[in-house]
Amino acid sequence: MTQTDGPARTNDVQLAGRKGWLGVVTLALAIFTVVTSEMLPVGLLSPMGGSLNVSEGVAGLTLTVTGLVAAVSAPLLIPLLGRFDRRSVLCVLIAVLVLGNLGAAWAPGFGAMVVARVLVGIGMGGVWAVAAGLAVRLVPPASVPAATSLVFSGVAVASVLGVPAGAYLGALAGWRAAFWAAAGLGGAVLLALAVLLPRLPAERAVPLGGVLRLPADPRVRTGLILVGCLVTGHFAAYTYVRPVLEEVSGVGAGLIGTLLLVYGVAGVAGNFLAGAGAARSLRRTLVVITATLTATLAVLPLLGGSVAVAAVLMAVWGLTYGGVSVSTQTWVLLAAPQAREAASSLFVGVFNGAIALGALLGGVAADGVGTTAVMGVGGVLAAGALVTAVVGRAPAPARP
Template sequence: MKDLEQAGPPVRPKERQLRPEEHQLPLLRGWLAVVALAVGTFAVVTSEMLPVGLLTPMGGSLRVSDGVAGVTLTITGLVAALSAPLLTSLLGRFDRRAVLCALLAVLAAGNLAAAWAPDFAVMVAARVLVGIGMGGVWAVAAGLAVRLVPARSVPAATSLVFSGIAVASVLGVPAGTYLGELAGWRTAFVAAAGLSLAVLVALAVLLPRLPAQRALALGGVLRLGRRPRVRTGLLVVAFLVTGHFAAYTYVRPVLESVSAAGPGTLGTLLLVYGVAGVAGNFAAGAGAARSPRRTVLVIGAALAATALLIVLVLPATGGSPIVAGVLMAVWGLTYGGVSVSTQSWLLAAAPEAGEGASALFVGVFNGAIALGALAGGLVADGAGVTAVLWLAAALAGAALVAAGAGRAPGD
């Protein structure tokens, strides 16, 4: 008995080493896994937003109007908004590697179904699958960096994971637009499915087993929204993202209406937007680390001004591609910082509940995408496509009021 008692203490440190939160990967493999997660978030957000750059040919092929075609974005965003907090709770006890691989398989299936869709009803079903995969992957991936790299590298690794979202927001659409022009809009969805499967394989190889650390109840996630700083951050997200997607979902018909840009030039303008957006992501990330409120105020003012300039100034220049390029660059630079600055706001507002805050962020962000696409479609069909820019400017102004008047981290 004495020998057994003496043998006890060495066992406990070994058990601590096996806890999920203390799992250590070799440094290179850990960072490769983080990169794979970043590519995964890029894949899901790109899949969600592909219709933006393919709206006109997709609507023509499916025999629906631009406004109705934009509903494909609304459906995906709405499903993602609902699935993010629900899947965070329902799948909380499962190994995270298995969960991510399963969700990426759902995403790939949705993209393949969209590529095949012979009519709008099938496209709707396909976009539901994309929404489920997207909401789940985004919510689960958000909290994994802490388990893959040393503690000192967690902030940089987390930023890298979220950079996939920002880069997809600004580069995924022009990439899909170019591919759609070269090989048809259905090919763009096939490419998104291929990327999803490639990420699935990479995560299956690079991620270790990641058992759930704790089950996160849905009620606990929702209660975070009662905190004043969290509530203000979510309002800012809702206004900025709704306004942006009310206009950006219809950016192709808008540019076709107010500029002299042809299909090739449109792809170039979206690429300019994307490159500027990547720069905006990193610039806003640095600013948000110091003051989320100040960064959000600058972004909101710039987005409102840009929307107004496109609708008021661009037609007066005869639709100059140069002026259009400058305005699209400013739009990309400012919107590129939205996801990183608002995510920083929410994580700072609930530092002890990062996974729950991320689930709320994903839900509101994607709900705002759905609402923006729907509102933009109604406005575009009822008052003309350029009217969506007035709506975007108004909602960016509402975000300014919310960020300035509400509680913010650091108050």
């Protein structure tokens, strides 16, 4: 990450020791909490739908609503936050998330659930946009890549632990218990943020026009195209990975869970490997990620008939996609070092919009062509990201 000058940076206390890293861990927990809260309905659709008297398809809109709200709210929140201290801002946003999870746990009907999920979307989009650029202010320059990877490990770990844990708790104690637990976790994170983070004054106020003008910079625009292609392609394929594996590999429900666990564990490793790689050569790291993802999605329907081969391909897929968040956000933040929060808010907006678009495109392909066609859609979009990574204008490396 680029170290920038400015009033806030000048006044930042250099927390090179344990306190700075405790703050980084707290930010990772915050990211873990918001991503888990966003994705929680994935494992709870059937009981939620039955309790709220809606179909599973309608219940799935609770995930769509949250993603779309986050996509819209993140770029709008940063200008509204002005020069408020970022520790206080994060605490307020986590409190909004907690209210949303409490509302979801209580919701007597689908309308109340949608309102609750809107609050989750606002909290999630805001926390991600603000927290993503704070690692650079908590640790020495040499430790910034590792700290950034740690913050974004919250995304990967939420996929591996948060969502399955929610599904397990829902099966054990009812789907509402999962949302109560998410609210409790949010409360604990709020307390940790208040205690472990130092005061973090805003670096500079950015008007909405300044946020919207950032894509005019070709380096920022390239980064946003990269994340848009990669995330849309991934979710076009991954949303339907279960029926694809059932059709191609003939695996049952038990093995599906195992293969997804393999994917998730590999994703955590990929997050840290990509963070280290991005610190050395950002473009090369993204070329490797996009090329590998393109090839993996292309060959899975062709070679995935063997369970062993399918397991290997799922591990490669997880390892590759696990590095997408940290590498693409690093690209965007380096492209706009003078407006990290504004750039991060655009990143979060594009990322969450791409999740919704990817699921939509995958559904159209699966219904119109066939289930395995989703892999082709994902592969084409990943190939588009590969071309972008090769020919697009890259940001300058971080200054030591």
